[in-house]
Structures are given as C-alpha cells and as structure tokens.
Amino acid sequence: MHATRAAVYHLPHLDTPALRKRKLRIFIDDDGLADGDMHHYQLTRAFLSIGAKCLLGDEEFGEPGELCHFVDAEIAHFVRLTPKLYARSLGAWCAIEMLSVDWMRALAEAISVHFPHFRHEPYFEDCFALQVEERHAAEALDITQTVLRVRPELLHETLHDATVMAAALDGVWTHLDRIVQSAEARPHRLQPGDHLLAEPAHLDECGVGIRGLEVGTDGADAERA
Numbered sequence: 172m173h174a175t176r177a178a179v180y181h182l183p184h185l186d187t188p189a190l191r192k193r194k195l196r197i198f199i200d201d202d203g204l205a206d207g208d209m210h211h212y213q214l215t216r217a218f219l220s221i222g223a224k225c226l227l228g229d230e231e232f233g234e235p236g237e238l239c240h241f242v243d244a245e246i247a248h249f250v251r252l253t254p255k256l257y258a259r260s261l262g263a264w265c266a267i268e269m270l271s272v273d274w275m276r277a278l279a280e281a282i283s284v285h286f287p288h289f290r291h292e293p294y295f296e297d298c299f300a301l302q303v304e305e306r307h308a309a310e311a312l313d314i315t316q317t318v319l320r321v322r323p324e325l326l327h328e329t330l331h332d333a334t335v336m337a338a339a340l341d342g343v344w345t346h347l348d349r350i351v352q353s354a355e356a357r358p359h360r361l362q363p364g365d366h367l368l369a370e371p372a373h374l375d376e377c378g379v380g381i382r383g384l385e386v387g388t389d390g391a392d393a394e395r396a
Contacts, residue, residue, distance in 0.1 A: 172214060173232045174250045175267050176201055178257035182264055184318045184325070193314060200303050213294035221286040245342035252339050260325060261315040262332035268311035270340065272304035 179201075185194050202209045215229055226241055235254055239247040256263035275298065279290040290296070298304055319326055 173211065173238065174235050174253040175257070175264075176211065177235070178254045179264060181254065181258040182261060183258060184261060184322070185314065190314060190317070193310060197307055197310060200307065210294060210298075213292065213297075217289060217292035217294050220292060221282065221289060243346060245339075245346040249339045249343050252335070256332045256336050260329045260332045261311070261318060262329035262334075263336035265311045265315050265329075266333040266336040267340070268304070268308045270337070271308065272298075274344075275299075275304060 179197070182194065185191060202211075204210070204213075211232070212229060215225060218225065227238075232238065235250045239250055242250065253263065275295065279295040279299075283290040315329065319329065
C-alpha cells in the first residue's frame with residue numbers, strides 16, 4: 172500500500188484546477204482523515220490488533236528502494252516499478268484503483284477467518300461502508316478518460332502501463348499464494364510467537380521468503396491445515 176500511496180502524489184497530466192481538486196479529494200480520503208489519522212496508520216493498527224510485530228515503524232516507510240530490503244522478489248519488483256509507472260502515465264493508477272476493493276475484501280475476509288474482529292477494524296469497515304475504493308476506481312477511470320480525450324496520443328502508453336502494473340500485482344499475489352500453500356503443509360497449530368503465515372527458515376527451503384508477521388494467540392484462533 173505504501174508504494175502506491177506515495178506514488179499517487181506524482182501522477183502526471185492533472186495540472187488544471189479542476190483536475191487538481193479531484194486529485195486532492197482522493198488524497199484526503201487516504202491521508203487526511205480526522206484527527207490526523209490516515210489509512211497507513213489504520214492498517215498498522217489493524218495488524219497490531221492481531222498480534223503482528225512490525226519490522227518498521229510508520230514513519231520509517233519512505234523511499235521505495237529502501238523498503239525492498241524487507242520484502243521478497245515479486246514484491247520488491249512491484250515496489251520498484253510503482254513510482255516509475257505512476258509518474259509516467261495514468262494507466263498504473265487506474266489498474267490499482269480498479270482492483271483495490273477486491274484485494275481489500277479478500278484480505279479482510281481471509282484474516283477474519285482466524286481473527287473475526289479484523290474486518291471491523293476502521294481501515295476496512297469505514298472504506299467498505301463509505302465505498303471509498305469504489306469511488307476512487309470510478310474517479311481514476313473518469314479522470315483518465317478526460318485526459319485521453321484531450322491527449323489521445325497518450326493512449327498506448329496508458330494501456331501499456333496498466334498492463335505492466337497488473338502483471339506486477341499478480342506477481343505479488345502469486346508470492347502470497349506460495350506462502351499460504353507452504354503454511355498449509357505444516358501440521359501444527361499456531362502458537363504464541365509463530366509467524367502468521369509461515370516461518371522464514373521453512374520457506375527458505377522451498378525458495379520462498381517472508382519478512383515476518385508474528386502472532387500472539389493461544390492457538391485457538393487459527394489452525395494450519
């Protein structure tokens with residue numbers, strides 16, 4: 172999320188007052204919540220509520236290149252690609268916004284199987300109730316169409332970048348699928364201090380890695396198949 176939320180500030184072709192106003196509304200929805208809150212902080216609190224131990228503090232999220240030291244290959248590729256594509260055309264932004272609500276629901280529902288309160292954390296509950304991501308998807312598409320009507324020569328690059336971004340995002344989910352499959356192969360129940368999906372040492376054996384979320388649980392909330 173950090174990679175796309177940071178990169179959105181560098182979107183091109185949105186220089187008219189009307190487009191700047193529309194862009195600002197999206198920024199406020201994400202980063203300008205009441206009492207100084209923002210989606211980044213909300214998502215951190217959501218993971219802390221299930222016992223996750225964050226490797227980075229909120230304000231340590233900065234340059235995408237630095238974050239790549241803490242993630243695996245597919246995710247690092249996505250993180251490096253995002254600022255480049257977001258700054259070049261509106262295509263990558265459209266691709267991410269159109270898929271955003273689906274991945275948010277998938278994440279909330281999957282983790283809520285083991286931690287039922289997770290889907291009710293403000294990051295998810297407020298976005299779903301107010302249809303924030305649906306509005307952003309509609310705005311991204313409409314704004315991009317507005318730009319392309321004026322500058323049709325940008326169409327090819329826009330479509331190309333959307334395709335590249337979608338493929339990179341698919342790589343992230345492929346990586347997560349491998350983590351889940353590896354976790355499912357382990358027979359024991361989660362214990363306090365276990366990694367939520369799998370332990371790095373185990374994953375290294377099959378060429379997969381995760382830079383750890385640990386959970387504090389009595390083992391009754393979650394079970395590996």
